[in-house]
Amino acid sequence: MNEAKDxxxxxxxxxxxxxxxxxxxxxxxxxxxxxxxxDTVQDLENRFDDKDxxxxxxFKDKGEFEAEIKIACDVLIFHMHTNVFQFDxxxxxxxxxxxxxxxxNGYVGVINVYNFLADSFKFNxxxxxxxxxxxxxxxxxxxxxxxxxxxxxxxxxxxxxxxVDKTQLEKIVESALIYTIGFDLYTPPYQDVQQVTV
Numbered sequence: 001m002n003e004a005k006d007x008x009x010x011x012x013x014x015x016x017x018x019x020x021x022x023x024x025x026x027x028x029x030x031x032x033x034x035x036x037x038x039d040t041v042q043d044l045e046n047r048f049d050d051k052d053x054x055x056x057x058x059f060k061d062k063g064e065f066e067a068e069i070k071i072a073c074d075v076l077i078f079h080m081h082t083n084v085f086q087f088d089x090x091x092x093x094x095x096x097x098x099x100x101x102x103x104x105n106g107y108v109g110v111i112n113v114y115n116f117l118a119d120s121f122k123f124n125x126x127x128x129x130x131x132x133x134x135x136x137x138x139x140x141x142x143x144x145x146x147x148x149x150x151x152x153x154x155x156x157x158x159x160x161x162x163x164v165d166k167t168q169l170e171k172i173v174e175s176a177l178i179y180t181i182g183f184d185l186y187t188p189p190y191q192d193v194q195q196v197t198v
Contacts, residue, residue: 018104019084021140026109027064029138029164030080033111034059034067036169037078040177041069056118070118074180077114077130084109087137098143098160108137113148115180134176138164151175 041059048055060068065080087093087106099106113134120128134148137159144164146156152175156162 014104015107018107018140022084022107022109022138023082025140025142026080026084026111026138029109029136029142029144029169030065030067030078030111032164032166033078033169033173034061036166036173037067037069040170040173041071044071071177071180073118075116075118075121076133076176076180077116079112079114081110081112093145093159096160105139105141105143108139111136111138113176115183133179134172136172144168146172148176148179150179152179 038059038061041057045057048057055072056070057072058068058070062068065082067078069076069078084107087099087108093099093106112132113136114130115133116130117128119125120130134146134152136144136146138144139159142163142165143159144156144162145159146152152172155175156168156172162168
Protein backbone atom coordinates (compact mmCIF):
# COMPACT_ATOMS: atom_id res chain seq x y z
CA MET A 1 0.00 0.00 0.00
CA ASN A 2 2.77 2.46 0.88
CA GLU A 3 4.47 1.79 -2.48
CA ALA A 4 1.27 2.71 -4.33
CA LYS A 5 0.89 5.89 -2.30
CA ASP A 6 4.53 6.76 -2.90
CA UNK A 7 4.01 6.29 -6.64
CA UNK A 8 0.88 8.46 -6.55
CA UNK A 9 2.76 11.20 -4.69
CA UNK A 10 5.66 10.96 -7.17
CA UNK A 11 3.31 11.21 -10.16
CA UNK A 12 1.50 14.17 -8.60
CA UNK A 13 4.83 15.90 -8.01
CA UNK A 14 6.12 15.19 -11.53
CA UNK A 15 3.05 15.48 -13.70
CA UNK A 16 0.42 17.54 -11.91
CA UNK A 17 2.83 20.18 -10.60
CA UNK A 18 4.50 20.36 -14.00
CA UNK A 19 1.12 20.89 -15.69
CA UNK A 20 0.49 23.81 -13.33
CA UNK A 21 3.86 25.25 -14.39
CA UNK A 22 2.95 24.84 -18.07
CA UNK A 23 -0.43 26.47 -17.50
CA UNK A 24 1.19 29.43 -15.71
CA UNK A 25 3.72 29.91 -18.54
CA UNK A 26 1.04 29.75 -21.25
CA UNK A 27 -1.18 32.16 -19.34
CA UNK A 28 1.75 34.60 -19.04
CA UNK A 29 2.43 34.16 -22.76
CA UNK A 30 -1.22 34.81 -23.57
CA UNK A 31 -1.09 38.06 -21.59
CA UNK A 32 1.96 39.11 -23.61
CA UNK A 33 0.16 38.11 -26.79
CA UNK A 34 -2.78 40.38 -25.91
CA UNK A 35 -0.35 43.28 -25.50
CA UNK A 36 1.17 42.51 -28.90
CA UNK A 37 -2.27 42.29 -30.53
CA UNK A 38 -3.34 45.63 -29.05
CA ASP A 39 -0.10 47.31 -30.15
CA THR A 40 -0.37 45.82 -33.65
CA VAL A 41 -3.94 47.03 -34.10
CA GLN A 42 -3.06 50.52 -32.85
CA ASP A 43 -0.13 50.69 -35.26
CA LEU A 44 -2.31 49.68 -38.22
CA GLU A 45 -5.01 52.16 -37.19
CA ASN A 46 -2.43 54.93 -37.11
CA ARG A 47 -1.09 53.97 -40.53
CA PHE A 48 -4.54 54.07 -42.14
CA ASP A 49 -6.25 56.78 -40.10
CA ASP A 50 -5.97 59.43 -42.81
CA LYS A 51 -5.86 57.11 -45.81
CA ASP A 52 -9.02 55.03 -45.97
CA UNK A 53 -11.83 55.28 -43.43
CA UNK A 54 -13.48 52.12 -44.80
CA UNK A 55 -10.84 49.93 -43.17
CA UNK A 56 -11.84 49.07 -39.63
CA UNK A 57 -9.48 47.84 -36.92
CA UNK A 58 -10.09 46.83 -33.34
CA PHE A 59 -8.73 44.78 -30.48
CA LYS A 60 -11.08 43.19 -27.94
CA ASP A 61 -9.94 41.51 -24.76
CA LYS A 62 -12.62 38.86 -24.34
CA GLY A 63 -11.52 37.64 -20.91
CA GLU A 64 -8.81 35.41 -19.50
CA PHE A 65 -8.67 32.99 -22.38
CA GLU A 66 -9.75 34.84 -25.53
CA ALA A 67 -8.85 37.89 -27.55
CA GLU A 68 -10.18 39.17 -30.87
CA ILE A 69 -8.85 41.51 -33.49
CA LYS A 70 -10.50 42.88 -36.60
CA ILE A 71 -8.29 43.77 -39.52
CA ALA A 72 -10.39 45.18 -42.40
CA CYS A 73 -12.72 42.33 -43.43
CA ASP A 74 -11.21 39.60 -41.23
CA VAL A 75 -11.59 38.72 -37.57
CA LEU A 76 -8.91 36.69 -35.84
CA ILE A 77 -9.80 34.90 -32.62
CA PHE A 78 -6.95 33.94 -30.28
CA HIS A 79 -8.03 31.29 -27.77
CA MET A 80 -5.94 29.83 -24.97
CA HIS A 81 -6.94 26.27 -24.12
CA THR A 82 -7.15 25.72 -20.36
CA ASN A 83 -5.75 22.18 -20.47
CA VAL A 84 -2.18 20.97 -20.87
CA PHE A 85 -1.33 18.40 -23.52
CA GLN A 86 1.56 16.11 -24.37
CA PHE A 87 2.90 15.93 -27.91
CA ASP A 88 1.76 12.81 -29.72
CA UNK A 89 4.46 10.10 -29.50
CA UNK A 90 4.75 10.10 -33.30
CA UNK A 91 5.59 13.82 -33.37
CA UNK A 92 9.08 14.66 -34.62
CA UNK A 93 9.94 16.62 -31.44
CA UNK A 94 10.44 13.30 -29.65
CA UNK A 95 13.51 12.67 -31.83
CA UNK A 96 15.31 15.60 -30.17
CA UNK A 97 17.65 15.29 -27.21
CA UNK A 98 15.61 18.05 -25.53
CA UNK A 99 12.69 15.64 -25.06
CA UNK A 100 14.72 12.43 -24.89
CA UNK A 101 16.67 13.84 -21.93
CA UNK A 102 13.50 15.01 -20.19
CA UNK A 103 10.15 13.82 -21.50
CA UNK A 104 8.38 16.34 -19.26
CA ASN A 105 9.50 19.01 -21.76
CA GLY A 106 6.91 17.50 -24.12
CA TYR A 107 4.00 18.86 -22.08
CA VAL A 108 2.58 22.01 -23.65
CA GLY A 109 -0.20 24.53 -23.45
CA VAL A 110 -1.95 25.62 -26.63
CA ILE A 111 -3.10 28.92 -28.06
CA ASN A 112 -5.34 28.47 -31.11
CA VAL A 113 -5.73 31.12 -33.81
CA TYR A 114 -8.91 31.15 -35.92
CA ASN A 115 -9.79 33.30 -38.93
CA PHE A 116 -13.37 34.38 -39.63
CA LEU A 117 -14.94 36.78 -42.07
CA ALA A 118 -15.94 39.97 -40.26
CA ASP A 119 -19.31 39.87 -42.04
CA SER A 120 -20.08 36.53 -40.37
CA PHE A 121 -20.23 38.39 -37.06
CA LYS A 122 -21.70 41.61 -38.45
CA PHE A 123 -24.67 39.86 -40.08
CA ASN A 124 -24.97 37.09 -37.47
CA UNK A 125 -24.33 34.32 -40.01
CA UNK A 126 -24.10 31.52 -37.49
CA UNK A 127 -23.46 28.79 -40.07
CA UNK A 128 -20.37 30.46 -41.52
CA UNK A 129 -17.13 28.64 -40.87
CA UNK A 130 -13.95 29.90 -39.30
CA UNK A 131 -10.61 28.29 -40.02
CA UNK A 132 -7.80 27.43 -37.66
CA UNK A 133 -4.73 29.04 -39.13
CA UNK A 134 -2.27 28.31 -36.31
CA UNK A 135 -1.64 26.58 -33.01
CA UNK A 136 1.03 27.95 -30.71
CA UNK A 137 2.54 25.36 -28.32
CA UNK A 138 4.43 26.52 -25.21
CA UNK A 139 6.07 24.36 -22.54
CA UNK A 140 7.04 25.11 -18.91
CA UNK A 141 10.42 26.54 -19.95
CA UNK A 142 8.88 28.83 -22.55
CA UNK A 143 10.06 26.77 -25.50
CA UNK A 144 7.55 27.10 -28.30
CA UNK A 145 6.60 26.09 -31.80
CA UNK A 146 3.76 26.87 -34.18
CA UNK A 147 1.77 24.57 -36.42
CA UNK A 148 -0.10 26.42 -39.09
CA UNK A 149 -0.80 27.52 -42.60
CA UNK A 150 1.96 28.56 -45.01
CA UNK A 151 4.73 30.50 -43.28
CA UNK A 152 3.17 29.80 -39.89
CA UNK A 153 3.93 26.12 -40.46
CA UNK A 154 7.64 26.39 -41.11
CA UNK A 155 9.02 29.64 -39.65
CA UNK A 156 8.40 28.72 -36.04
CA UNK A 157 9.06 25.00 -35.70
CA UNK A 158 12.37 24.90 -33.79
CA UNK A 159 10.87 23.83 -30.47
CA UNK A 160 14.24 22.87 -29.02
CA UNK A 161 15.90 26.28 -29.46
CA UNK A 162 13.03 28.81 -29.63
CA UNK A 163 11.95 30.58 -26.46
CA VAL A 164 8.80 32.70 -26.54
CA ASP A 165 8.92 36.43 -25.87
CA LYS A 166 7.08 39.51 -27.13
CA THR A 167 9.38 39.81 -30.16
CA GLN A 168 8.59 36.24 -31.22
CA LEU A 169 4.88 36.79 -30.59
CA GLU A 170 4.97 39.93 -32.74
CA LYS A 171 6.51 37.94 -35.60
CA ILE A 172 3.84 35.22 -35.23
CA VAL A 173 1.04 37.82 -35.29
CA GLU A 174 2.56 39.47 -38.36
CA SER A 175 2.77 36.09 -40.13
CA ALA A 176 -0.84 35.34 -39.19
CA LEU A 177 -1.96 38.69 -40.63
CA ILE A 178 0.04 38.23 -43.84
CA TYR A 179 -1.58 34.82 -44.31
CA THR A 180 -5.07 36.12 -43.45
CA ILE A 181 -4.96 39.17 -45.71
CA GLY A 182 -3.62 37.05 -48.57
CA PHE A 183 -6.34 34.39 -48.19
CA ASP A 184 -9.08 34.99 -50.75
CA LEU A 185 -12.56 33.57 -50.98
CA TYR A 186 -13.34 31.42 -53.98
CA THR A 187 -16.79 31.07 -55.46
CA PRO A 188 -18.18 27.65 -54.56
CA PRO A 189 -19.07 25.22 -57.35
CA TYR A 190 -22.50 25.99 -58.80
CA GLN A 191 -23.94 22.57 -57.88
CA ASP A 192 -23.01 23.14 -54.22
CA VAL A 193 -25.10 26.34 -53.93
CA GLN A 194 -27.98 25.81 -56.32
CA GLN A 195 -30.38 25.01 -53.47
CA VAL A 196 -31.04 27.12 -50.38
CA THR A 197 -33.36 26.74 -47.41
CA VAL A 198 -36.13 29.18 -46.55
